[in-house]
Amino acid sequence: MLFEYEALDQSGQRQTGSIEAISRDVAIASLQRRGLSISKVEEAPEDATSGLNMKFTLFESVSTSDVVLLSREIATLFEAQVSALRIFRLLAGESEKPMLRKTLTEVADDIQAGAPISKAMSKHPKVFSAFYTNMVRAGEEAGKLDETFIYLADYLDRSYEVVSKARNALIYPAFVILTFMVVMILMMTFVIPNISQILLDSGQEIPIYTQVVIAISNFFVDYGVFLLILLVVGGFFLWRYTLTAGGRGAFDRFVLSIPYVGDLFKKLYLARIADNMATMLTSGISVVQATEITASVVGSSVYEEILGDVAASVKGGGSVSTALSTHPEVPGIMTAMIKVGEETGELGSILKTLARFYNREVSNAVDTLVDLIEPFMIVLLGLGVGLLLASILIPIYNVSSAI
Numbered sequence: 414m415l416f417e418y419e420a421l422d423q424s425g426q427r428q429t430g431s432i433e434a435i436s437r438d439v440a441i442a443s444l445q446r447r448g449l450s451i452s453k454v455e456e457a458p459e460d461a462t463s464g465l466n467m468k469f470t471l472f473e474s475v476s477t478s479d480v481v482l483l484s485r486e487i488a489t490l491f492e493a494q495v496s497a498l499r500i501f502r503l504l505a506g507e508s509e510k511p512m513l514r515k516t517l518t519e520v521a522d523d524i525q526a527g528a529p530i531s532k533a534m535s536k537h538p539k540v541f542s543a544f545y546t547n548m549v550r551a552g553e554e555a556g557k558l559d560e561t562f563i564y565l566a567d568y569l570d571r572s573y574e575v576v577s578k579a580r581n582a583l584i585y586p587a588f589v590i591l592t593f594m595v596v597m598i599l600m601m602t603f604v605i606p607n608i609s610q611i612l613l614d615s616g617q618e619i620p621i622y623t624q625v626v627i628a629i630s631n632f633f634v635d636y637g638v639f640l641l642i643l644l645v646v647g648g649f650f651l652w653r654y655t656l657t658a659g660g661r662g663a664f665d666r667f668v669l670s671i672p673y674v675g676d677l678f679k680k681l682y683l684a685r686i687a688d689n690m691a692t693m694l695t696s697g698i699s700v701v702q703a704t705e706i707t708a709s710v711v712g713s714s715v716y717e718e719i720l721g722d723v724a725a726s727v728k729g730g731g732s733v734s735t736a737l738s739t740h741p742e743v744p745g746i747m748t749a750m751i752k753v754g755e756e757t758g759e760l761g762s763i764l765k766t767l768a769r770f771y772n773r774e775v776s777n778a779v780d781t782l783v784d785l786i787e788p789f790m791i792v793l794l795g796l797g798v799g800l801l802l803a804s805i806l807i808p809i810y811n812v813s814s815a816i
Contacts, residue, residue: 416440416456420449432522443525475513475540477573481566483513488562497558498524516540529553544689544710551696561696568692571768572685575775579681582779583674586786593794600801602637605630612808619808626804662714669715669742677778682716683747684771691764700760701727715742733760 417431418440428449432440437454444451483504490500498521505517516537523533531550534541541549545565552561609627612619619627633640654660669675686707693703701724708720719740726736734752737743747767754763 416454418444418449418451418455419453420444420451422450423448442527443522446525475510475516477569479510479513480540480545481569481573484562484566484569488559488566491559491562497530513540530558542710544693544706547698547702547706548693548696551693551698555697564692564696568688571688571772575681575684575772578779579677579775582783582786585783586790589790589794593797597797597801598633598637601630601633605805606634608805608809617808617811620804622800623804623808626801658714662718665714669713673778673782677775677782678713679742680771680774680778682711682713683743684768684775685711686716686720687747687764687771688768691761691768694761694764700733704733719743 416437417429419427419429422428432443437456441451441454444454486504487500490503491497495503501517501521501524505514505521508514508517520530520533520537523536524530529550531546531553534549535543535546548561548565549558552558555561605626609630612623612627655664668678689707689710690700690703693706694700698706704720704724704727708717708724711717711720719737719742722740723733723736727733732752732755734748734755737751738745738748750763750767751760754760
């Protein structure tokens with residue numbers, strides 16, 4: 414909330430301004446800490462401009478790269494012995510994104526009101542995840558906030574690099590296939606009907622493969638609009654279904670069952686699990702809490718359920734390796750290495766090794782996928798275009814030869 418105030422400073426000079434706070438009492442307390450004698454504090458009216466800014470903010474987002482850069486800046490300022498309040502005030506003033514500026518300002522106001530940094534950040538889950546705030550809380554308790562923010566920046570950097578590489582590898586074939594489908598539909602609806610009419614008027618016998626192409630073309634011309642409406646409505650309901658718990662679980666399991674692509678995503682999730690838990694265990698967070706937090710940020714309902722079972726098993730006195738061994742989605746080598754880490758007391762170090770291994774596996778799998786996709790797409794497009802042209806050009810050639 415925004416409050417407007419009137420006050421006197423220590424030299425008796427009158428000051429007016431505004432302050433963000435969660436309540437009027439918090440605003441008064443914050444102003445008094447600045448050495449001001451308050452004469453008036455009132456909630457600021459919401460004008461049209463602020464309402465418009467709020468609407469625009471709803472459509473904004475803070476990217477992972479923004480949080481990585483922010484974490485490195487916070488770590489650098491902590492190393493320079495700058496106070497937490499001043500750090501967030503400084504970064505809020507320098508931020509170019511309205512949503513990030515608003516978030517950092519609110520975090521600074523909460524810190525000024527006496528809240529810990531982790532608690533102030535936890536009020537903004539769209540920017541700072543549960544993993545992030547728990548890491549900050551562990552850093553506060555250990556008195557190593559500068560190291561914690563460096564760990565966070567390094568972790569987010571690694572995670573962003575791996576996810577971006579996997580996503581970009583899948584964008585290319587999706588774009589090529591979509592373009593190919595659009596071109597084929599345009600040919601079926603605009604080019605083939607005109608050519609097919611010439612063939613039909615010629616009275617010549619039309620080959621079976623050309624008849625199939627003409628039939629498909631007629632279907633798109635006569636029922637294309639209805640097919641488009643059906644696809645849009647079906648896509649909408651499918652999207653709504655994936656937002657439910659059952660739909661999300663079914664979709665995640667389907668993705669993992671796709672040949673090669675499913676294996677890529679499986680390695681991606683395993684890398685994220687190992688990296689998350691290694692980072693948190695190294696920072697002093699308990700195994701149960703690290704497992705629960707990792708479950709909330711892993712990004713797959715399948716592995717979220719697995720980690721939930723692991724957390725429940727550890728709470729009951731079991732081990733992480735034993736709980737993981739009951740799930741076929743977790744490879745035996747990972748379970749065996751975690752068991753070694755538990756027995757030697759080096760679980761964090763073992764998980765860090767696993768994270769490096771699976772990150773490397775994801776990178777290699779993406780590179781292999783890209784190398785395989787390019788020739789496959791060239792062959793597929795060549796066959797599709799070749800068959801379409803042959804089915805039309807050969808009958809036309811026969812007609813011209815007969816003439």
